[in-house]
Amino acid sequence: MMFELSQLRCFVAAAEELHFGRAAQRLNMTQSPLSRQIQLLERILDVTLLERTSRQVSLTPAGRVFLIEARRIVRLAESAQLSARRVAKGDAGKVAIGFTAVSGYSLVPQIVAQARASLPNIDLELREMVTSEQVDALLTGLIDIGFVRPPLDRQEFDSICVLHEPLLVALPAGDPRQSEAELDLDSFDGQPLIMYARQGAGYFHDMLVRLFDEAGVSPNYVQHVTQIHSMLGLVQAGLAAAIVPQSAAGLHMMDVQFRALKTEPEKPVELHMVWRRDNHNPALEPMRQLCAQTAVS
Numbered sequence: 349m350m351f352e353l354s355q356l357r358c359f360v361a362a363a364e365e366l367h368f369g370r371a372a373q374r375l376n377m378t379q380s381p382l383s384r385q386i387q388l389l390e391r392i393l394d395v396t397l398l399e400r401t402s403r404q405v406s407l408t409p410a411g412r413v414f415l416i417e418a419r420r421i422v423r424l425a426e427s428a429q430l431s432a433r434r435v436a437k438g439d440a441g442k443v444a445i446g447f448t449a450v451s452g453y454s455l456v457p458q459i460v461a462q463a464r465a466s467l468p469n470i471d472l473e474l475r476e477m478v479t480s481e482q483v484d485a486l487l488t489g490l491i492d493i494g495f496v497r498p499p500l501d502r503q504e505f506d507s508i509c510v511l512h513e514p515l516l517v518a519l520p521a522g523d524p525r526q527s528e529a530e531l532d533l534d535s536f537d538g539q540p541l542i543m544y545a546r547q548g549a550g551y552f553h554d555m556l557v558r559l560f561d562e563a564g565v566s567p568n569y570v571q572h573v574t575q576i577h578s579m580l581g582l583v584q585a586g587l588a589a590a591i592v593p594q595s596a597a598g599l600h601m602m603d604v605q606f607r608a609l610k611t612e613p614e615k616p617v618e619l620h621m622v623w624r625r626d627n628h629n630p631a632l633e634p635m636r637q638l639c640a641q642t643a644v645s
Contacts, residue, residue, distance in 0.1 A: 548574030
C-alpha cells in the first residue's frame with residue numbers, strides 16, 4: 349500500500365503541534381479521525397512515527413527524518429494545486445508572441461516590462477517574424493499573438509488595430525533638408541530615396557507608392573530593402589534618405605537625423621494585434637488585454 353496525501357497532512361500537523369487536539373483543530377477535523385490516519389500511515393510505513401503517552405506526544409527518530417520529506421511532499425502538492433488553478437484562470441502559463449522588427453523597437457519592450465510587473469507567472473516566448481511568417485505561425489499554433497501589418501483577411505483570426513503612428517524621414521549627414529523641421533512629399537520628387545522591396549516589405553512599399561502617386565511625386569529609388577534597420581544602415585552610410593515609421597527612431601543610429609513627414613492621414617502606419625479565435629490557451633486573454641492596454645497607453 350502507498351500512503352495518501354491526507355495522511356501526510358495529518359502527520360505533519362501532529363508532528364508540528366505535538367498535540368493531537370491542536371492538530372485536529374488546525375485541520376478542521378476531530379481528534380479520532382486524525383489519530384486513525386496517522387496509525388494507518390505508520391502501518392503502511394511499518395515504523396512508529398510518534399510516541400504517545402497520556403501527557404505528551406513526541407517524534408521518534410524515524411518520525412523526525414520522515415517529517416522533513418513529508419513537509420516537502422505536502423508543499424509540492426500545494427504548489428501543484430496552486431499552479432494548476434493559476435493556469436486554469438490564465439494567471440500562469442506561457443504565451444508565444446510574434447512581432448515585426450519595428451514593433452520590437454518600442455512596443456514589445458513595453459509589453460515585456462508590463463507583463464513582468466502585472467503577470468509575473470506567465471512566461472513570454474518572443475519571436476521576431478515578418479507578417480507572412482506570423483500568419484503561418486498562428487495557423488500552426490507556434491505563436492498565440494501576432495503583431496502584424498494589415499491587411500489580414502483570415503476567418504480563423506480576430507484582430508484589433510493597436511497602434512497608429514506617423515512616418516518620419518531619415519536623412520543622412522550633410523543632407524540640406526536637415527534644416528527643415530517638417531518635410532512634405534514634394535521634397536522627394538526626382539530625389540534619391542531608399543525604398544522598401546515589394547517582396548518582404550509589401551505593406552510599406554504599397555503605402556509609399558500610394559502616397560507618392562496621390563501627390564504626383566516620382567522619387568529616384570536607388571535601392572530596395574526589406575528590413576528597416578538595413579535601410580537606416582544605408583542612410584547612415586550616406587546612400588540616400590529613407591522614409592520610416594516613427595518607432596524606428598528608437599534605433600538612435602549615429603549620423604542619421606529624423607524629420608517629420610507631412611502626410612494625409614497624419615498617422616498612416618498601422619500595427620494590428622491578431623490571434624486565433626479557437627485558441628484555448630487560458631493565458632491568452634489576460635496577455636491579450638495587457639498588450640492592448642500597453643499599446644494605447
